[in-house]
Amino acid sequence: MTPRRAIPALLVALAAALVLAPVASAGLLTPEHGGSSNADDINWLYTVTLIVAAIVFLGVEGVLLYSVFKFKARRGAVPAQIRGNTRLEIGWTVGAAVILVILATLTFIKLDDIRNPPDSSATGLQLADSSRRLPPNGKSLNICVNGQQYIWRYTYSADCGDSAKNLGAPFSYEEMVVPVDTTVTLDIKAQDVAHSWWIPELGGKFDAIPGYTNHTWFKIPAKFGAKPGGTIFYGQCAELCGRNHANMIAEVRAVSVAEYQQWLAQRKTDIQDAETKGAAQRKQLESGSTTP
Amino acid sequence: MAATVEAPATASTAPIPQVVARRVDPEPKGWVSWVTTTDHKRIGIMYLVLTFAFFLLGGIEALLIRLQLSVPNNDLLTPQTYNELFTMHGTTMVFLFVVPVMAGFGNYFVPLMIGARDMAFPKLNALSFWLLVAGGLVFYGSLFFSPPECGWTCYSPLSDNDYLPSGGVDAWIFLIHLTGLSSLVGAINFYATIANMRAPGMGWGRLPLFVWAILTYAVLLILALPVIAGAVTLLLTDRHFGTHFYDPGNGGSPLLWQHLFWFFGHPEVYIMVLPGFGIISEVLPVFARKPVFGYKAIAASTVVIAFLGLLVWAHHMFATPSPSLVLIFFMMSSFLIAVPTGVKIFNWIATLWRGTIEYKTPLLFAVGFIGTFLIGGITGIFVAIFPVDWQLTDTYFVVAHFHYVLMGGAVFAVFAGLYYWFPKMSGRMLGEGLGKTSFWLMLVGFHVTFLVQHSAGLEGMPRRVYEYPDIRDLAVLNMISTVGAFILGLGILVTVINVLISVKRGAIAGPDPWKANTLEWFTSSPPPVNNFDTVPRIRSVEPMKDIRRQVLAQTGGVVSSAQPTPVEAGRMAAHPGADA
Numbered sequence: 001m002t003p004r005r006a007i008p009a010l011l012v013a014l015a016a017a018l019v020l021a022p023v024a025s026a027g028l029l030t031p032e033h034g035g036s037s038n039a040d041d042i043n044w045l046y047t048v049t050l051i052v053a054a055i056v057f058l059g060v061e062g063v064l065l066y067s068v069f070k071f072k073a074r075r076g077a078v079p080a081q082i083r084g085n086t087r088l089e090i091g092w093t094v095g096a097a098v099i100l101v102i103l104a105t106l107t108f109i110k111l112d113d114i115r116n117p118p119d120s121s122a123t124g125l126q127l128a129d130s131s132r133r134l135p136p137n138g139k140s141l142n143i144c145v146n147g148q149q150y151i152w153r154y155t156y157s158a159d160c161g162d163s164a165k166n167l168g169a170p171f172s173y174e175e176m177v178v179p180v181d182t183t184v185t186l187d188i189k190a191q192d193v194a195h196s197w198w199i200p201e202l203g204g205k206f207d208a209i210p211g212y213t214n215h216t217w218f219k220i221p222a223k224f225g226a227k228p229g230g231t232i233f234y235g236q237c238a239e240l241c242g243r244n245h246a247n248m249i250a251e252v253r254a255v256s257v258a259e260y261q262q263w264l265a266q267r268k269t270d271i272q273d274a275e276t277k278g279a280a281q282r283k284q285l286e287s288g289s290t291t292p
Numbered sequence: 293m294a295a296t297v298e299a300p301a302t303a304s305t306a307p308i309p310q311v312v313a314r315r316v317d318p319e320p321k322g323w324v325s326w327v328t329t330t331d332h333k334r335i336g337i338m339y340l341v342l343t344f345a346f347f348l349l350g351g352i353e354a355l356l357i358r359l360q361l362s363v364p365n366n367d368l369l370t371p372q373t374y375n376e377l378f379t380m381h382g383t384t385m386v387f388l389f390v391v392p393v394m395a396g397f398g399n400y401f402v403p404l405m406i407g408a409r410d411m412a413f414p415k416l417n418a419l420s421f422w423l424l425v426a427g428g429l430v431f432y433g434s435l436f437f438s439p440p441e442c443g444w445t446c447y448s449p450l451s452d453n454d455y456l457p458s459g460g461v462d463a464w465i466f467l468i469h470l471t472g473l474s475s476l477v478g479a480i481n482f483y484a485t486i487a488n489m490r491a492p493g494m495g496w497g498r499l500p501l502f503v504w505a506i507l508t509y510a511v512l513l514i515l516a517l518p519v520i521a522g523a524v525t526l527l528l529t530d531r532h533f534g535t536h537f538y539d540p541g542n543g544g545s546p547l548l549w550q551h552l553f554w555f556f557g558h559p560e561v562y563i564m565v566l567p568g569f570g571i572i573s574e575v576l577p578v579f580a581r582k583p584v585f586g587y588k589a590i591a592a593s594t595v596v597i598a599f600l601g602l603l604v605w606a607h608h609m610f611a612t613p614s615p616s617l618v619l620i621f622f623m624m625s626s627f628l629i630a631v632p633t634g635v636k637i638f639n640w641i642a643t644l645w646r647g648t649i650e651y652k653t654p655l656l657f658a659v660g661f662i663g664t665f666l667i668g669g670i671t672g673i674f675v676a677i678f679p680v681d682w683q684l685t686d687t688y689f690v691v692a693h694f695h696y697v698l699m700g701g702a703v704f705a706v707f708a709g710l711y712y713w714f715p716k717m718s719g720r721m722l723g724e725g726l727g728k729t730s731f732w733l734m735l736v737g738f739h740v741t742f743l744v745q746h747s748a749g750l751e752g753m754p755r756r757v758y759e760y761p762d763i764r765d766l767a768v769l770n771m772i773s774t775v776g777a778f779i780l781g782l783g784i785l786v787t788v789i790n791v792l793i794s795v796k797r798g799a800i801a802g803p804d805p806w807k808a809n810t811l812e813w814f815t816s817s818p819p820p821v822n823n824f825d826t827v828p829r830i831r832s833v834e835p836m837k838d839i840r841r842q843v844l845a846q847t848g849g850v851v852s853s854a855q856p857t858p859v860e861a862g863r864m865a866a867h868p869g870a871d872a
Contacts, residue, residue, distance in 0.1 A: 028747045028765065031683040039683075046680050053670045060666055064641050068659055070582070073648040079581040080646040088642070089589050089635070094636040100627045100673075107623070107677050114679045115616070149455075193450040194546060196611060196686060200752040204682020207611045208447060209547060211540025214613040234763070238611075238686040238754040240443050242450060243371040246757035 029124055035233050035254075036218035039203040041114045048106055050107040110215060114203075117183045117217035124181030124219075125257050127158070134217060140185040143176060147188070147195030147208035147237065150244035152176075154263065160187035160213070161215035170267040175232075179260035180225035188214040193242065199235035199252050220254040230255035300585060315703035317750030319821050331821060335421050336400025337717060340710075342421075343393040348788070353377050355781055358741075362774035364762035374758035375441035376460070380431075382444030386560065387429050387471045390702050394567035395420070395478050395708050398506040400717060402482060404812035405500045407491025407827040412484035420478035427470030435462035443756060445557070446527070448549040453531040458791065461531065465524045472517045479513035482506055491811065493830035500810045500833070501584065504591045508598045509563055515602065516559040518633055523552035547612060554605035562601040564698060565665075566594060568705030569636060572658050574707050576640055578808045579655035580647030586639040587833055588851045593632035593639075610678040611685050621680045626676035638660060652806070653727030657708035659808035660735050664704060668696030670745065692741035692742045700738060707734070707787065714791070715805045719817045720798030726790040733783030736826060740776025744769045776843025809834035 029050060033043035071077075117135045120126060126139050134140060144160035146153040154176045157169035178184050188197050190208035198205030202218040224231040230253045237248035255263065326334060359378055360369045399417065403410055405799070411417045434440065440460035442451040451461050486507045490499070499507075526537040527549070528720040536542035538549045569590075577584040584590065606622040607615065640662055649655065675681045686691060707730075714722045751764040760766050803815040813836050815824050831838055 027751070029749050029750065031680075032752055042679050042683050045677060046674065046683070049674055049677060050678065053673065057670055060637065060641070060664060064644075064659070064662055064666075067641060067644040068649060071644060071647050071649050073650045077648045079648045081583060082584045082585065082640060082642075082646065083421060084586040084589070085642075089586050089639070096631045103673065103677065104624065104627060107679065111679060166848070193455055194447055198752075198754070199785055200683065204679065205611050205685065206682070207613070209540075209612060211545060212547065212613045214754065235752065236754050236757065240375075240447070240450065240756045242455065243375060243441070245375075245754075246371070246759050272735045 035199070035201035035220055035224070035252075036203050037118070038114045038216075039201055040219060041110050041199070042204060045107060045110050045114075049103060052103065056099065085225050096160065097247060117185060118219065120183045120219070121181040121222070123184070123222065123257070125179045134185050134215070135183050140183040140217070141178065142185045142187065145176075145177070145186050145188045145191075145197055145208065146247075147197070147241070148191040149192050149242050150237070150248040152195075152237075152248070152250050156267075160189070170264055170271060172267065174249055175253055177230075177253045177255060177263050178220065179257040179262060180220045180222045180230075180254050181257070183217060183219045185217045186215065194239050195241050195248065196238035197235075197250065198238040199233045199250060202235075205238045218252075218281065221251075224254040225256040225259070228259075229253075230259065313725045323649060328418075330410075330418050332399050332403050332411045332414065332417060332822075333717075333819060335417050336398075338421055339392060339396030339399055339424070340717075342425065342428070343389050343396055344788075346384050346388040347393070348784075349432075350381050350389055351781060351784060353381035353384065355777055357381060358774040358777040360758060361760070361770050363765050363771065365759050367759075367864060371758045372441060375443075375756070376439040378756055379440045379443055379460075379464075380445075383431065383440075383467065386444055386564070386700070387467060388424070388431070390564040390698060390706075391470070391475060391560070392424050393706055394506070394509060394564070394702075395475065395482075395640050397502075397571070397706075398482055398509070398567065399478075401812055402506055402715065403489070403504055404716075404823060405503050405810050406486065406489060406494060407811050407824060407830070408485060409823050411481050412489060413481050416481050420474045420481065423470050423474035423477070425743065427467045427474060430470060431463055431467035434460045440464040445553060447553075448527065448530070448546045449540075451527060451531075452538065454683060462528070465528050468520060468524045472521050475513050476517045479510035479517075482510040483514070486510075486532075491827045491830050492836075497577075497588075498830055498833045499591070501573035501587070501590055501594075502567070502570035502810075504594055505567045505573070508594050509567050510564070512559045512563050512598050512601065516556040516563070519552055520556035523549065523556070526552075529691070547609075549615065550609050550612065551605070551757050554608045554854035555602075558599075558605040559607065561694075561697065562598055565701045565705075566598065567700045568661070569594065571705045571709040571712070572640060572661055574808075574810065575654045575658040575712050576643045578712075578806050579650045579652055579658070580644050581650070582643055582647040583834065584639070585642035585645070586635075589609045589635055590639050593635045596632040597629060600625060600632070604629065607678075607681070608685075610681045623676055623678050627673070630669065630673060630676075652711075653722065653724055653731060654708045654712035656728065656731045657704050657711060658732060661701065661704035661708060664696060664700030664735075664738065668693060668700055671696060684749060686755050687749030688745040688753045688755065691755055691845070692745035692749065695742045695745075699742070704734075710787070710791075711785070712806070714794070714810075715801030716812055716819070717768075718795050718798070719801055720794050720796075721801050721805060722794045722798060723790050726786055730783050730786035730790060733779055733786060735783075737776050737778070737780030737783050741773050741780055744772045744776075748773070752759075804836065807836075807840075809836045811835050814839065 030043055030047055033039040033041070117140060119135045119137045120139060122142075126140055127141055142158050142160070144155040144157055144166065146155070151173050153171060153173055155166050155169050155171045157166045159165045186197070186206075188206050188208045189212070190210045192210065194210065195208040196205045197208055197214075197216070199218075202220070203216060206214045206216045208214060233252045233254070234251075235250040237245060237250065241248060326338065357374070358532075360366055360374055389726065399411065438458035438460045440446065440455060440456070442461060442464075446461065446464060449455060486499070486503055520747065526535070527537040530537050530539065530544075536544040538544045538546050571683075573584055574589055588738060603625045604622055606618060607626045610619060610622075644659075671689070675684050675690060675693060684821065711727055713721050748769045751766060751769070753760055753766055760770070801817045803816050806813075811830075812819075814828065819820060828835060828839060
């Protein structure tokens with residue numbers, strides 16, 4: 001292609017990419033995000049890649065369609081017996097490599113913000129005893145996520161490896177409750193087959209594999225805790241785990257810090273009550289009495 | 293007629309080769325002769341018939357999957373049946389269709405393209421076919437007890453005895469063993485054939501690009517297959533003999549399975565698409581009436597892709613617990629593959645550029661392949677960026693991506709190859725009208741099915757779920773996808789009908805209907821048992837072009853309808869006295 005032809009083609013591609021951007025924000029072309037900054041950063045990286053990809057796509061597909069229509073066999077047309085062009089071939093090899101270098105650089109720029117959790121906001125919960133000091137100040141709300149066929153179990157504990165500490169810790173199934181403005185770090189494990197923890201709006205998925213501990217984090221902005229009852233983020237297990245894989249739901253409910261503390265206290269009491277009741281029943285059973 | 297053609301005086305001055313005198317037995321008839329055959333052409337045809345039968349089976353499974361997913365919260369199929377269906381669909385398409393169908397084309401055309409009379413080891417060739425039959429039988433036999441339900445990747449621990457004690461997983465393991473052995477002996481045979489049995493004058497730089505692709509395919513198979521064979525053997529002993537290779541409770545590791553599986557599984561992707569690239573590189577120059585652009589670059593990029601393909605396996609495992617350095621290495625190596633792949637695409641487009649393109653069905657499929665495969669290649673960049681992959685992996689985005697690569701890539705190429713080479717195999721042309729109808733239905737159906745699946749994945753729909761909630765746009769996206777799948781299915785059906793009609797009633801093709809440039813067209817259609825009565829000396833990558841030029845020079849450039857075509861003349865020249 002001569003430069004004179006290449007410039008309009010490039011302009012068309014750019015225009016199309018600009019048209020694409022608002023469509024992308026409509027949600028059909030970009031991943032879910034908005035619940036946590038890591039999901040937003042991934043979305044940014046994805047969108048930039050999408051724009052680069054759209055330009056490449058329109059350019060290459062355009063040249064392909066142009067050549068297919070332009071060089072249709074006609075009476076008297078003589079095919080050019082060209083076997084190659086070293087300059088052109090080196091040119092497009094280097095061109096492709098340059099695009100990839102740009103994408104890799106952008107990834108490395110964003111990587112820290114996606115991988116490493118930030119501190120909790122001043123208004124968030126400040127816990128000093130996180131087992132994995134992932135945020136710079138070492139303070140996060142740590143939750144142990146355990147995948148089981150076919151439900152997620154959450155233990156609200158700083159140290160997921162220490163079963164003695166975990167024994168008395170509050171827990172919940174399916175629905176995780178977290179305070180807003182707080183950096184939540186997750187230790188992800190599985191106790192039977194492999195699962196994958198994923199709440200699309202809160203960031204990427206991380207596999208729960210038996211014998212391993214995986215880590216991720218999220219931090220939900222204050223606005224989601226404003227209304228009473230909080231906001232629910234919905235997700236599903238993303239690794240085939242058996243027949244009920246489709247029904248292994250994960251939910252994260254973001255509430256205000258006060259509401260979270262209230263919920264946690266209530267949870268502790270509920271568990272305590274249930275255990276007392278269970279112990280009493282057990283005692284009765286062991287003593288041979290059948291009437292409750 | 294032969295009188296119009298001068299017989300060559302001596303071997304050194306004559307451009308047309310000498311006759312190799314040899315008595316040829318008549319072609320045997322009857323089904324027993326097919327079952328016991330060691331003729332590479334018959335084995336190739338049996339490969340193609342068998343693999344297309346599996347393709348149709350896998351397609352029916354796909355349509356059932358799409359039916360179940362057409363509306364949210366559907367209960368057409370039980371979760372168990374659904375899991376069995378996607379496991380059988382994936383396994384069938386990978387192990388019983390795409391990989392062996394390439395071996396089918398390879399079996400038929402590699403010896404013809406390099407001017408050999410058969411494969412290096414004809415009996416080994418028959419063995420590889422019958423091992424494939426055995427693999428298919430063992431696997432589909434599980435329909436009568438309990439098919440596997442662990443997906444085509446059969447990740448441990450789900451595939452361990454504790455979670456799937458039924459025999460389905462064992463049937464799957466034996467399928468891998470049998471088809472793996474089939475491919476392995478086939479690959480060794482291809483390698484030996486291509487390395488040793490090329491026509492005089494056919495150096496590596498004159499090897500047809502399809503043969504380059506099959507050679508690379510064979511090397512990749514030889515490198516990758518032993519790994520999966522070992523991996524499934526460990527799985528088998530874990531399941532039945534008390535070992536704990538993948539059991540974390542006893543010092544084993546489920547990640548070991550993933551590493552071994554993908555060390556094979558990623559090269560497998562290139563095993564599936566590289567021969568497709570080869571087919572495209574043969575078809576485009578013929579219908580653009582131009583030499584292929586950048587022969588060396590295309591051949592070299594095939595080899596480079598194969599090499600890099602061995603270094604990227606862990607990009608299937610970005611969500612597993614892995615150190616950053618590992619993630620970065622596999623992202624960069626995956627990026628690197630885009631360069632030789634891009635080079636191929638640019639070279640193909642440059643092959644069309646300033647040609648005189650004839651819109652025959654093989655060309656349509658080839659162009660459809662480039663346009664579709666490009667999208668699969670581009671979405672490959674998204675999933676190679678590992679932070680982005682954390683959102684995309686194990687969703688329908690990935691399902692869409694690999695269907696663009698494997699269906700848009702390999703299957704469109706296979707169809708291009710089918711329409712291109714059917715005249716050589718059967719002696720008759722496939723119908724052009726039905727061929728074009730099939731192409732457009734397949735192209736439209738394909739994009740309607742898989743384009744929207746990218747969005748379903750972005751909206752949070754995981755893979756391998758038998759139902760999904762009615763949230764966001766999932767209902768409408770899935771309905772569109774299901775409608776597309778049936779259009780695609782109809783398109784494939786049209787080609788099946790086309791083949792069934794044309795094999796008996798198609799127009800007689802003659803030896804060289806497309807005026808193509810490689811050696812398989814230098815023999816009758818279908819070729820005799822011995823392939824060639826004589827093999828010309830190869831002086832370029834386009835031997836048929838040389839032969840046509842020679843014949844034209846000998847006949848003084850006078851071509852009338854009464855005169856033989858250049859190919860016929862060339863063959864007559866090689867048989868002085870045959871017609872006299």
